[in-house]
Amino acid sequence: MSDMITFENFTFKYSSLSKPTLKNINLVIKRGEKVLIAGPSGSGKSTLGHCLNGLIPSAYKGSIEGKLTVDGVEPHTKSIFDLSSHVGTVLQDQDGQFVGLTVGEDVAFIDENKNISQEEMRTHVREALGLVDMADQEGKSPHELSGGQKQSISLAGIMMNDASVLLFDEPLANLDPASGKKAMELISDIHKKTNRTIVVIEHRIEDVLEAEFDRVVIVNEGEIVANGAPEELLVRDDFRKNGLREPLYIEALKYAGIDLEKEADKGIYRLGEKDISVLKRWTASVEEKRKDEKEPLLKIEDLTFSYNQGEKILSGVNLHISKGEIVALLGNNGAGKSTLSKAITGIVKGEGRIFLNNTPIDKWSIRKRGEKIGYVMQNPNHMLTQETLLEEVEFGLKIRKIKNSRERAEKALSTCGLHRYRNWPISALSYGQKKRLSIAAILSLDPEILILDEPTAGQDHKHYLEFMEFIKEIAAEGVGILLITHDMHLALEYADRAVVLSKGEVIADREVSSILGDRDIMERANLKETSLSTLAEKSGICPVDLMNTFINYDHIGEVEHG
Template sequence: MKPIISFQQYSFRYKSQNEPTLKNITLDIYAGEKIWIAGPSGSGKSTLAHCINGLIPFTYSGEISGSMTIDGLDPATLSIFELSTKVGTILQDQDSQFVGLTVGEDVAFVMENKAVPRPEMKAKVISALTMVDMLHNIDQSPYDLSGGQKQNVSLAGVLSTDADVLLFDEPLANLDPVSGTRAMKLIHDIHVQSGKTVIIIEHRVEDVLQEPIDRIVLMNQGEIAAVGTPDDILSSGVLRKYGLRPPLYADAIEYAGISLEGVKGLSVPQQLAIPGLKEQLDAWTREVGENESSPTYAPLLELQHVVFGYDKDKSVINDVSLNVGVGEVVALLGNNGAGKSTLSQLITGILKPQSGRMIYAGEDISSWSIRRRGERIGYVMQNPNHMITQHMIAEEVGLGLKVRGVAADEIKERVEHALKVCGLHPFRNWPVSALSYGQKKRLSIASILILEPKLMILDEPTAGQDYHHYKEFMDFIRGLAAQGLAFLLITHDMHLALEYAQRAVVLSDGKVIAEDTVASVLSQPEVTTTAHLKETSLSLFARANDLDKPERLVHAFINYEKEKGHE
């Protein structure tokens, strides 16, 4: 059978780089396959995607050796329009993909170019938006939507393409857990119903594996490190080696001293045919699964009955009260559009509440300027492209100190330190444009950390980051918290919340519907259902394998990880 995409001894070097980003890639992808391309940040995944969708060589020029064909043709001989009829792409940064003034216009764009009759076009747009639960937003500007809603509109747009290959670049990056599940189901349904070739580039291992995958292609340092079925890859333990987090229950099995070699069925949390599994896991959870008592924290930030709406008739934030203590890590959880980003803009002073009070270190901050708040409360936005203003990495990180008149020698020293902390020191002399999305995310975090605020709001701090950098960064956050820096984490990552946050505040429809330990919140079905949260795979796995106390496996896992992190 002839492959639809074929790389043979393929290498690519960007014009601005000395070394090739892709090295000696040999890979055949067959029509109708569903492929997951995985690997750490900077491993070459996005560059490989650019080769497939034609951004290389049409947008990004460089030196190519070896060969690459799509449907038997060399992409360099095709126009960008001809290529777009063969490969449809959902980009990670949706803002750069929207062309319509409204959601409906954007989804209709491909059909308009093909002169599809208006009644047929309208029916297809309505069908596509209904599939992604966005029909009620049909007349809204796509730029006014939350990150997750934008992702849904992009998914609706791809439903209108006739391309044989669908390429999804980080399709889950900004989605809440339930929306992520729905997106993967939607991608799977498109794959099954259309028979198209589907290629997914994504960090969220458990979410991608919720639906069947034919093959996983693992990349590392510009090369293909491994190719195999999910069972082959998961049981071999190579994911962690290449900067990806295995499913939590797979880690828990290994922590309990049970080998995964040759085990089948690890893609989803289900009953496994491993002799003595229940007995060994129960014994391990009894040993390390005791729940720890919660420490108390001196008050730092307190919101009292805060109300805000973009117009007077409709409140987006409705009577919200919450607090964050000195050195405390609080997770702000909730579905897309619940008001989490709006709340953080109220705290930083970008928006002004219509009523309610905000107290910082005992002082009412309603009259504080954005600059004054910014010296005490750092805010790292969800999309790093919205924060970056400088061309060079070191200049971007040092900008906040420069405008505050800090001496050049001190700026240089603090920039070096911040870059080391965020894993960007090797790139300190690079232009920002050479960084991947995940690396830009860490750059935006470094530029706030350098200002040494007392409270940091991190909006999806680990989105687009591989497990190695995720763990390195979150362990660093934990260390800063131990020194008294407080964090409010806006996140869809339930494991991040479980392992790193002392408490969770759950927002839904602009209201706080729960406030407790993360494990407690995630074990309340009425809360998780309302707020589009997802029960952790650990407790699903524990129930599937009839463990004595499912919640104890969660605590054992968290305790073991914390202990391991302190070693």
């Protein structure tokens, strides 16, 4: 195969920074290869992607040393428009990518630029939307859609592009697990049918590696630190060593003391009878950690909501959160999770009753509820209004005339791993850093209930662990936590309980391991089983038992996270 992408001693430094973000990159990607570029937040992986698609230097200015060629051209010498015929991109932040007033117009954009006939264009749009199950959304505005639906529209749009290289920047960021699996299957299908060169930038290792990749390139601190087949990097601990989360089944096998050098393939390990016996003994060896009952804090009774007397978005929802309890709210895109959080905070008004500390809050204003209930939105761009990080976190404290606002703001920034950037302009942050900043601004206000909509989206494993450990500390002080999440790992490891929504109704409310081991509930809610479930089934072990063992073993501290 000929070379499609070549970095030769390539270095890039942003104009606003004193040190290079990419340092002496040497990398060759062959024509038709499918490559995953992974790395923790701030590693330089997104910057590398911006060099490929021409956003550097068109949108992000800086100095370049060395050489980069993509499909025979040097990206930094071409306009974004000219380069788009060589590199098609799906951005992590879809809101900045939409150009059409409707879904159909947006997907048709590339055909319009090619002067394709309207009849042929409509056929192409219907085919592309059909492939991502979005045909019924053609007439809607992209901005009316959920995060997962927006991602699907972006995937449909890129399929209209005949570029030689397709670049996906964190394609799983806003997708529920089952939709994420489908997105990866779709990307794989595009690769097989077109043999285009595929580059995926992603840090959700378990989910992304369910698809096959020719190679994985790990970037850390601006340098390539690993480059090889996925199974080689898993066995060598390259992901963990560089701040990335290994697949759960890999962690479980290590916890059980099984040698990973043997019988590895690209999916679940094919264990021999001896290793299965080891896994079964380990599963039986860890006692379940008992959870104490906690005082109720928030109660929702028979909550129903619909827009303009239309179809019910929420129907008879009952939910409670106790003091110090972490509850995961699970469900597919469009299940009603975000609407439920808006009803709790008063952004929308539904029928039913909501109590805080046994006091009805149905008639409370949004402002009054906001003094007790903190809500961190899924998209951080909808929350950030100030120039610098420190000003953003201080803003809410100052308008409430809270003393020691500077001290509290700096503490919140430290907790979220952002203190060293406190005087940076917010515009210079990555999406993941913006997410942490929006969380820091809410945490500084000391709420009684904290609602986090996809709190770990865009965060690497190191910051994920730091943040979730902080959330545990907050919960230990009596704050009730509601985690709206697609991350089954997060729910399994940190939530005391999970509530599952499907079509606006609660279909399950119990321990997370019990839910993830219930195939009927998982299918109804469009959730994806974790690799622990698959490992258990292949090994003849009850999935709930293996998951509980994993959780309890992890929580009692016998193994430290790396």
